[in-house]
Amino acid sequence: MKTFLDQDFLLSNATAVTLYEQYAKDMPIIDYHCHISPEQIYRNQPFRNITDIWLGGDHYKWRLMRANGVDEAFITGDASDYDKFMAWAKTVPMTIGNPLYHWSHLELRRFFGIDTLLDETTAPAIWEKTNTMLQSDGFRPRDFITKSNVEVVCTTDDPADTLEYHVKLKDDQTFPVKVVPAFRPDKALRITADTFVPWLHQLEETSGRSIPDYAALLDALTARAEFFHEVGCRTSDHALDTVPYEPTTFEEAAAIFEKALKHEPISLLEENKYRTYTLVFLGKLYARLGWVMQLHMHAARNNNTRMFQRLGPDTGNDAMYDGQLALSLGQLLDTLEQEDGLPKTILYSLNPKDFPVLAAWMGSFQGGGIPGKMQLGAAWWFNDTKAGMLNQMQVLADIGLLSRFVGMLTDSRSFLSYPRHEYFRRLLCDLFGRWVEQGEAPNDMALLGQIIQGICYNNAKAYFQFS
Ligand SMILES: O=C(O)[C@@H](O)[C@H](O)[C@H](O)C(=O)CO
Numbered sequence: 238m239k240t241f242l243d244q245d246f247l248l249s250n251a252t253a254v255t256l257y258e259q260y261a262k263d264m265p266i267i268d269y270h271c272h273i274s275p276e277q278i279y280r281n282q283p284f285r286n287i288t289d290i291w292l293g294g295d296h297y298k299w300r301l302m303r304a305n306g307v308d309e310a311f312i313t314g315d316a317s318d319y320d321k322f323m324a325w326a327k328t329v330p331m332t333i334g335n336p337l338y339h340w341s342h343l344e345l346r347r348f349f350g351i352d353t354l355l356d357e358t359t360a361p362a363i364w365e366k367t368n369t370m371l372q373s374d375g376f377r378p379r380d381f382i383t384k385s386n387v388e389v390v391c392t393t394d395d396p397a398d399t400l401e402y403h404v405k406l407k408d409d410q411t412f413p414v415k416v417v418p419a420f421r422p423d424k425a426l427r428i429t430a431d432t433f434v435p436w437l438h439q440l441e442e443t444s445g446r447s448i449p450d451y452a453a454l455l456d457a458l459t460a461r462a463e464f465f466h467e468v469g470c471r472t473s474d475h476a477l478d479t480v481p482y483e484p485t486t487f488e489e490a491a492a493i494f495e496k497a498l499k500h501e502p503i504s505l506l507e508e509n510k511y512r513t514y515t516l517v518f519l520g521k522l523y524a525r526l527g528w529v530m531q532l533h534m535h536a537a538r539n540n541n542t543r544m545f546q547r548l549g550p551d552t553g554n555d556a557m558y559d560g561q562l563a564l565s566l567g568q569l570l571d572t573l574e575q576e577d578g579l580p581k582t583i584l585y586s587l588n589p590k591d592f593p594v595l596a597a598w599m600g601s602f603q604g605g606g607i608p609g610k611m612q613l614g615a616a617w618w619f620n621d622t623k624a625g626m627l628n629q630m631q632v633l634a635d636i637g638l639l640s641r642f643v644g645m646l647t648d649s650r651s652f653l654s655y656p657r658h659e660y661f662r663r664l665l666c667d668l669f670g671r672w673v674e675q676g677e678a679p680n681d682m683a684l685l686g687q688i689i690q691g692i693c694y695n696n697a698k699a700y701f702q703f704s
Pocket residue numbers: 272476533551552618648649650
């Protein structure tokens with residue numbers, strides 16, 4: 238019987254071990270999609286305790302605690318940090334089978350040298366040990382990033398954000414890691430949201446431009462994108478929970494924008510016309526800037542009304558849509574391509590049923606002399622599990638080129654999440670190792686090693702071109 242979480246964890250044969258140890262393990266990390274705070278990186282203040290760094294904001298854990306019957310007071314409520322940690326410790330043994338059981342113990346081992354299994358009996362000692370370490374040198378936000386061999390952190394940022402801390406970090410010679418923004422203009426597309434007009438005023442203030450009409454909005458977004466580029470941005474990111482495609486004109490989109498300013502009702506058709514025109518405009522802008530366009534599709538967000546009203550977004554009350562993507566997404570990509578404005582694009586879906594559809598559609602738009610121009614997004618959110626990652630890689634291998642995949646991301650809000658890359662790299666090496674030992678791939682370690690190192694790092698380095 239294998240020892241739990243041993244050095245060959247997830248590696249089922251000798252070839253897999255060789256591929257991991259000799260090619261994957263020590264490659265730097267380009268974390269091209271995450272939600273950690275650039276301010277927290279810049280200020281680099283100690284964490285209050287293990288609850289602060291491990292449970293604060295991590296809705297993956299919150300969901301499992303709720304499923305385990307933990308009262309909300311011990312999750313997001315007013316319980317003490319110690320009691321919240323104990324509530325998580327009691328839940329952990331019940332998470333066996335979920336990746337959080339692996340990730341939690343990997344994180345304790347990799348950052349704190351603790352190989353004790355976490356449960357309510359071991360929790361008090363782990364609380365004491367981790368908190369002592371968190372108050373000592375080498376356990377601040379920047380330390381977790383550098384200890385993880387991270388080369389680039391790409392955060393998620395609104396065009397109306399000033400990028401104050403990205404600018405400060407860019408000028409900070411004491412921190413070698415690139416911390417760059419991703420341009421995430423979701424609020425520019427949510428024309429029927431109550432937040433739309435207030436957000437416009439925020440954009441006016443940040444951009445220093447008045448936005449009396451739609452043309453001015455597009456100008457302001459362009460100006461902000463160019464500023465983001467100066468700060469090191471090389472990718473956009475969209476939460477396209479559903480993908481619109483309604484052919485329209487600038488004049489129609491402008492008229493719909495005018496209705497939003499006047500708080501007049503906007504129909505679903507009008508909303509999708511506005512979203513379509515704005516997305517096509519932005520896609521061409523990204524292509525001109527040489528950016529990547531990341532489309533995160535089919536997330537069903539904030540489904541629990543009372544919890545959303547109480548806690549806000551990204552608090553563990555999301556799910557996946559089971560609608561259709563192919564037609565509207567295909568029309569959007571084809572419109573951009575016809576106008577020579579299709580950027581490098583990563584197509585994510587939160588519903589794995591979409592993976593073959595996305596892998597097939599992206600194959601219709603490869604080209605431009607760019608290896609892997611069109612990407613099947615990494616196993617995201619509910620899919621960043623052992624089965625989910627293997628499924629995404631197998632579909633990509635079946636229909637496209639796994640060798641050109643730009644690899645994994647943490648997508649996290651916690652500074653302890655970098656072992657997700659290790660988890661992915663182990664699964665990747667085991668997949669190739671099994672192919673070799675089953676005679677489905679040649680035992681050519683130089684070739685396989687080159688492919689593995691491409692997926693772990695080199696492909697993303699060439700694809701994003703973070704300066
Ligand atoms: O980028 C997104 O929309 C999602 O990653 C979202 O932020 C979600 O809360 C998340 O963090 C899932 O890992």
